[in-house]
Amino acid sequence: MSHLRETLSAADAFLFKEEAMTPIFCKPKLLPLKTVTTQKLDEMQKEARNRAKAEE
Template identity: 90%
Template sequence: MRLCLWINIAFVRLSIQFQTSVSFHNRRVTFSMSDLRETLSAADAFLFKEEAMTPIFCKPKLLPLKTITLQKLDDMQKEARNRARIEEVIKLVPPDPVPSTEAKADIWTAED
């Protein structure tokens, strides 16, 4: 009970007055500021612990270089480039001459 009372008192804001009262389990306790004593001094406290930094090796996480969406976009761009190249080649090649519709061939021959 004494420990619980001390913990409760430690968390209650103490007024600057000399007499302070605290409720604990529906009981009112009155004490003076001179009754409070310091239980931990700076010499008794463990402030921090120094430790050396050491690397921690974890399992590497492999990330894809390209996501599925980027791969699909790249494929679409390649197909568009290929179609554009084919159209350029088709424009450069002259079209075949249109065959004549005449049934009789007009052949020139030299007369002897």
């Protein structure tokens, strides 16, 4: 056991540096409060109310 020899030389070994994880900030994505479908439904309801008022 005392006759151990090196199998990897310094030229064959890979040297690397462990990097710390840092946050990457990107632009915030604004989400609409109402979806397109709910906006269309609101418009249809407004039109129906306007028609009902016009008929009175």
